[in-house]
Amino acid sequence: MEAVITRPVRYVQIDQFCAMTGYTDRAVRSKIHEGVWIEGVHYRRAPDRHVLIDLEGYEKWVEGQRYASQALSRAKAA
Secondary structure, three states: OOOOOOOOOOEEEHHHHHHHHOOOHHHHHHHHHOOOOOEOOOEEEOOOOOEEEEHHHHHHHHHOOOHHHHHHHHHHHO
16 A cells, blocks of 8 residues: 655755755755754754754745745844
């Protein structure tokens, strides 16, 4: 019996993200290291410390929405 997916996955590991988008592992890690992508907005760390890319955050970044800058402001204020 084939599994039925009822909800798409929101968070994916870096290798899966790279396969989906064409970005390289190095490009993704550079965006994280340089602060282009913000933890809690564009990616999260799972309890086991794996980096998971937030596909919703990535899509907003691609679309150039101001969501990321607003989240950064909130993160700095905390």
